[in-house]
Amino acid sequence: MLWKSYSSETFDELLTADGRPRPAAKAIGDYISRLGADELRSRQRAATAEIRAEGITFVVSDGRGNLDREWPFDVIPRVIDSQEWARVDRGLQQRLEALNLFIGDLYGQQQVVKDGILPREVLATSRFFLPACVGMRPRHGVWAHICGSDLVRDADGSLYVLEDNLRVPSGVSYMLENRSISKRVFPELFRDEGIKPVDGYSSRLYALLVSLAPEGVSEPNVVLLTPGVGNSAYFEHCYLAQQMGIELVEGSDLVVRDDRVYARTIAGLQPVDVIYRRVGDDFLDPEVFNPESLIGCRGLVRAWRAGNVALANAPGAGVADDKLVYSYVPDLIRYYLGEDAIIPNVPTFRLFDENQRREVVADLRRFVVKPANESGGYGVVVGSKASDAEIEACRASIEADPRNFVAQPIVHLSTAPTLCDEGIAPRHLDLRPFVLSGAETYVTRGGLTRVALRRGSLVVNSSQGGGSKDTFIVEQTGGG
């Protein structure tokens, strides 16, 4: 049996502690076990060849230049029971509803601050609160139209939200491509194992973008704005533009005249109504944000404020994915919706609070310390893995700017069996589902499972040696 020598030190997604597939994973676990290690390796090679030929890549920077890397994919899927997923789906809908109300409030009356839920100083020191957005009321009251929230599972088997990405979350194309590769290498599995499909995302996203069009525009011209080929997610930008049948534009393709956005075409300037922008706030518009930006478009925010173009996500949405603000999300859910959070947060220490800071700094090895306003895993220090020098540097940074860091107890991320050089071994993973918010809210079925490919590592970011797995949401069919 393939699983015989397999054991994980924490919760395993596929197998129970006694090495048997979990109920929802039974058919899939048995199937993989029947295939055997050699056949599994040959399917892995087929998958890798497919990824190569398709050109499914992401860009990493090694300091000297950009490398276009093939997307790392492990053929053994991660399986989640559809009933558990139904709860996650509701939990994420709840979360995004609250987050959007919160962002709108911050750029409106700021009732949440007046009522003492969010300390004024947190807002005052937020890097991603954009004064240029005050008073704006985007359609549907939605600011974060596309969100990727990271979920982790601790040793006891419970799921937590680790962070929300409300600015320009990436990864959904890899989720979709992972499925298309799985279907090619395991066609037998998809016939009757109750695996829920993941497609339909692109058409939902397109419908959402169209619904954002300015008043009176019936057939909006929708485009996707990319920073360009050097960006780590350029593949995804192409993929989504192509799936939706919209133009992929770069900043230099756009121009703003009289508060209207136009695309430069061979027949002259053509109006643009909706922009799915994958350029971060900082670089979006040199007129308002980073004046050095070469990848944005001058005047974009002016046009947005004038109501002549819709931006998704709206500028300023990032105020809510500040990791310090994240620590208030359960309170925000209660405040705006009168409900308890369905999916809990990972306990988070606010380091500007002296008592909490003292507790953390005294025992840094027990914590993960994160900069409040970074993404992609940059600047994260895992206490248990850090060198003495790194711990000291971390302590110094916290003391110098406590507002800008949060600490969380180290989560013993769950594992799943992964095909490694040494055989099938447990590797830690997380999950990024994607949430679309417009007139209604939609959560992808499953999401992107990211795997830390190095033994024992807890860092799943693809920019730092992470891989991925397909995520099966499986409906149990009674007798199994």
Place this chain on the structure above:
Amino acid sequence: MLLCRLAENAYWMGRYLERAEDLARAILAYEQVRLDIPGQRAPGWQRLAALAGVEPGEADALDPTAFVVRVILDRKNPSSLLGSLQAARENLRRSRSLLPSECWHTLNPLYLRLAALDPAAPPAELREALEGVLASNRELAGHVTAGMLRDAGYAFLRMGTHVERADMMLRVATIVADTLIPPGHGTPFEDVRWMGLLKSVGAYGTYRHRYHAATGFRSALELLLYERTFPRSLAHAIQEIERDLAGLPGNADAAAAFAACRPTRAVETRSALARFADEVLARISQASAVLERTYFSSAPPSPEDGRARHVAHKRHAPAVETRAIGEHQKRRGADA
């Protein structure tokens, strides 16, 4: 609506693909000639190297084939065969939505195969790789013909192809005429060299079919320069460019510039051919500059721009401009 930048990508993809194909064909033909001509008498390889953008040194004379292959596979040199495929691939990457999806599935593996090729591989393997370039290009052309909308994007792709074809045909023809065809008669291997010329521009079969066994300067030029029904001729390329231009908005300047490239004057001698080629090359280059100015110029060039590279290859200097700030922003400017 066709973005200026996409028009530009399609155009340069057409150019670079054609360039890769023409280089592959020229090398294959050259190797054929070399095998038929013993010893040190195989001339012209320096010119071939120049076509790929590099002037050879003294030491390279000892093993010209190895040198040429090295140049072909030099990815740092944007005018090498590999550099051209790389540029074509980059342009396709930025304009995938415009072309049938099969194009990527043909071009990407082709590039990866060639990039992985060992320059020291045995001749048979190299030949196979070069033939692979020709085959894949035909496959790409098939995808385009069978699956692409006949819209402005199609016109720009084709114009790129034809501009490069005309340009390369004139360059290859003058090189071969200059070096492979000796003046006077009765020179040994004359037939072999003629065949080399014709093969290097993909005209051998057609020529045989039309003129049978005879080989002659005038009939060859008739075919290569003036025969409008022959798809690799100069006249055909210019005619197609003019047709594709006709459907585009605001085309008056570019149309006039390409009309001036039509081959009209008869070429009787070798030296006349060289003069004629230089003149037409200059006009084509001028006309393509007008085309670029008309349709592409609204977007400032970026470091990845096919245009920057292509200009570099025409100058035979692989100086690709980099803008550190812009590069950094493109990497980190977005995305979690």
